[in-house]
Amino acid sequence: MAVAEPPIVEIVGLAKSYRRGDQVVPVLQDINLSMTRGEFVALMGPSGSGKSTLLNLIAGIDTPDRGRLAIEGVDITGLSEGELARWRAEHVGFIFQFYNLMPVLSAFENVELPLLLTRLDRRRRREHVQLVLELVGLADRADHYPSQLSGGQQQRVAIARALVSDPTIIVADEPTGDLDRQSAREILDLMESLNERLAKTIIMVTHDHLAAERAHVVRHLDKGVLTDRIERPRARATG
Amino acid sequence: MAWFLARLVLRNCFRHPLRTALTALGIIVAITAFGLLRTTVDAWYAGAEASSASRLVVRNKNSLMFPLPLYYRNRIEQLEGVKSVSYADWFGGIYIDRKNFFPQFAVEPLSYFPMYPEFVVPPEQMKAFQLDRRGAIVGRKTAEKYGWKVGDQIPLIGTVFAGNWSFVLRGIYHGADARTDESQFFFHWDNLNETVKRILPDKANQVGIFLVALEDPSTAPALSKQIDGMFANSRAETLSETEKAFQLSFVAMTEAILLVIQVVSFLIIVIIMAVMANTMAMTARERRREYATLKAIGFEDHHVVALIAGESLLISLAGGAIGIWLLYPLAAWVGHRFATIFPIFIVSDRTPLAAAAMAALIGVVAACAPAWRAATLKVADGFRALG
Ligand SMILES: Nc1ncnc2c1ncn2[C@@H]1O[C@H](COP(=O)(O)OP(=O)(O)O)[C@@H](O)[C@H]1O
Ligand SMILES: [Mg+2]
Numbered sequence: 281m282a283v284a285e286p287p288i289v290e291i292v293g294l295a296k297s298y299r300r301g302d303q304v305v306p307v308l309q310d311i312n313l314s315m316t317r318g319e320f321v322a323l324m325g326p327s328g329s330g331k332s333t334l335l336n337l338i339a340g341i342d343t344p345d346r347g348r349l350a351i352e353g354v355d356i357t358g359l360s361e362g363e364l365a366r367w368r369a370e371h372v373g374f375i376f377q378f379y380n381l382m383p384v385l386s387a388f389e390n391v392e393l394p395l396l397l398t399r400l401d402r403r404r405r406r407e408h409v410q411l412v413l414e415l416v417g418l419a420d421r422a423d424h425y426p427s428q429l430s431g432g433q434q435q436r437v438a439i440a441r442a443l444v445s446d447p448t449i450i451v452a453d454e455p456t457g458d459l460d461r462q463s464a465r466e467i468l469d470l471m472e473s474l475n476e477r478l479a480k481t482i483i484m485v486t487h488d489h490l491a492a493e494r495a496h497v498v499r500h501l502d503k504g505v506l507t508d509r510i511e512r513p514r515a516r517a518t519g
Numbered sequence: 520m521a522w523f524l525a526r527l528v529l530r531n532c533f534r535h536p537l538r539t540a541l542t543a544l545g546i547i548v549a550i551t552a553f554g555l556l557r558t559t560v561d562a563w564y565a566g567a568e569a570s571s572a573s574r575l576v577v578r579n580k581n582s583l584m585f586p587l588p589l590y591y592r593n594r595i596e597q598l599e600g601v602k603s604v605s606y607a608d609w610f611g612g613i614y615i616d617r618k619n620f621f622p623q624f625a626v627e628p629l630s631y632f633p634m635y636p637e638f639v640v641p642p643e644q645m646k647a648f649q650l651d652r653r654g655a656i657v658g659r660k661t662a663e664k665y666g667w668k669v670g671d672q673i674p675l676i677g678t679v680f681a682g683n684w685s686f687v688l689r690g691i692y693h694g695a696d697a698r699t700d701e702s703q704f705f706f707h708w709d710n711l712n713e714t715v716k717r718i719l720p721d722k723a724n725q726v727g728i729f730l731v732a733l734e735d736p737s738t739a740p741a742l743s744k745q746i747d748g749m750f751a752n753s754r755a756e757t758l759s760e761t762e763k764a765f766q767l768s769f770v771a772m773t774e775a776i777l778l779v780i781q782v783v784s785f786l787i788i789v790i791i792m793a794v795m796a797n798t799m800a801m802t803a804r805e806r807r808r809e810y811a812t813l814k815a816i817g818f819e820d821h822h823v824v825a826l827i828a829g830e831s832l833l834i835s836l837a838g839g840a841i842g843i844w845l846l847y848p849l850a851a852w853v854g855h856r857f858a859t860i861f862p863i864f865i866v867s868d869r870t871p872l873a874a875a876a877m878a879a880l881i882g883v884v885a886a887c888a889p890a891w892r893a894a895t896l897k898v899a900d901g902f903r904a905l906g
Contacts, residue, residue: 332899333899336898336899339815341814341815341897341898341899342897342898342899361820362819365814365817365818365819366817366819368815368816368817369816369817369818370817372815374812374815374816376812376902378808380808380809380811380812380902382527382809382812382813383534383809384527384530384531384534385527385530393813393816393818394816394817396520396523397520397816397817397818441816
């Protein structure tokens with residue numbers, strides 16, 4: 281049925297280079313990529329190939345030199361800093377390798393952060409936060425501070441934070457890169473279930489093959505160029 | 520949102536309790552020192568501040584060291600616009616030891632005190648003083664310092680007027696307000712003159728200064744001219760000026776010192792500003808990743824700036840408040856300890872305002888660089904390892 285659905289991420293001819301001294305270092309060259317709603321894409325490639333750079337561009341925390349980058353049909357390359365910030369608040373959920381929780385805020389308060397930028401009142405915010413904390417299995421740790429949580433738990437708080445404002449797309453940069461195997465598996469299970477049960481659109485950078493296996497599509501980036509595309513069937517057997 | 524930012528600022532302050540405490544301590548010390556130095560400068564001018572513009576001081580044109588003939592009094596008194604004339608001599612005696620300094624004046628007992636209503640003496644004590652040629656009146660501070668009671672014999676060793684002097688304390692005056700000098704010692708000018716007559720007859724019937732009360736302060740310049748004109752080309756020419764100008768001429772001698780004190784008080788602020796700026800820069804550098812995270816989530820530059828400026832201002836204003844609070848007991852102690860040098864050592868109303876402004880300035884300046892850096896921080900760069 282959903283054959284003609286427009287892409288949620290549409291990237292055409294995207295390029296990005298950095299200046300190092302008076303040398304221009306091309307990082308991404310002519311990237312073309314599109315994602316549909318509910319898709320889970322893994323981005324792989326050697327270190328320094330530009331994975332984070334591409335993810336940052338999609339997430340609107342970095343700007344390309346050239347090309348089209350549209351999310352839900354809106355080209356974000358033309359937005360100003362302030363417009364981008366507001367756009368991110370509404371459309372992007374971030375999951376980082378090092379969790380990036382605020383150490384002075386409790387799990388609850390960390391998850392609440394994105395909602396402070398919305399018009400929701402206190403009571404509604406509390407409901408939302410409790411809901412996502414339950415979803416990630418940390419309802420009983422709401423009052424804990426990051427330093428009182430394990431790495432896996434911290435990452436789950438971060439996932440709750442990425443989820444709480446119901447963003448259009450979730451970007452994850454090596455979300456299991458700092459975790460032991462067991463915790464990594466739990467995080468991947470969680471992300472997979474977000475995708476399958478809540479139909480979240482996820483793009484995840486990883487260089488762990490086990491992680492990439494969870495995605496529908498695996499794209500490889502090498503020296504700034506997207507190479508092969510591996511697709512796996514969308515409906516996976518659960519349980 | 521404001522609530523959230525305030526809460527975050529408060530919690531950030533307590534992340535490094537020792538660092539915050541040491542920074543605040545530095546500000547406390549700087550603000551207290553600033554206030555104390557300002558008060559010192561004020562104390563220097565206090566004599567002039569308290570003195571009146573409706574009184575003239577007439578002295579020898581050549582030097583304060585040279586006297587004026589007593590008979591000038593009548594001539595000045597006859598001038599239009601003059602309410603009354605009194606006179607005084609600096610005595611400069613020593614009470615037991617040279618370090619026990621307090622100002623001593625030989626004054627004309629009937630006319631002097633009516634001219635200075637700020638010296639409040641109980642009427643019966645004033646009467647007793649006026650009736651006793653050996654009598655003296657002293658300020659409350661000096662009486663308390665040496666434990667003098669009315670009726671006590673006060674021995675002084677003369678310096679300008681050599682010899683052993685003895686006075687009977689007949690009264691103790693209180694200041695009409697906090698700005699009145701309560702350290703002075705007064706006795707009968709006649710008492711002084713009698714002795715001078717005996718030992719240095721040709722120095723008798725001469726006074727150090729005349730004090731002239733005016734009907735109308737605005738006539739001060741004209742009357743000064745008139746008085747000085749009256750005695751021009753005489754053996755003892757006069758220099759008349761308002762009491763305020765007279766007092767300021769003493770301060771002028773130390774103006775360079777006062778300037779240095781003022782410069783130092785601002786240097787202290789600049790130093791603590793640099794220290795605080797360094798602390799804030801260090802703090803903000805450590806939190807770079809957090810600022811980047813907030814910005815990624817959708818918080819804007821002004822939110823991050825508010826976090827940094829809020830923390831900087833909270834520390835500097837808290838330190839400033841404690842510093843100002845400490846200033847009062849400290850100033851009271853200094854005033855007490857150095858009462859002989861600074862008879863009036865009071866924190867003026869403007870000093871806490873200036874100190875608070877300095878504290879705020881420290882907070883704002885210290886926040887500038889790190890706030891600017893955090894505001895211009897590119898989110899993607901914030902997540903990269905520090906280069
Ligand atoms: N801000 C920057 N300035 C200069 N070079 C950069 C900057 N960001 C990334 N690079 C360079 O771009 C290349 C790709 O970086 P990145 O996207 O982080 O790679 P990956 O995430 O695939 O390891 C690297 O060579 C990196 O050094
Ligand atoms: Mg990377």
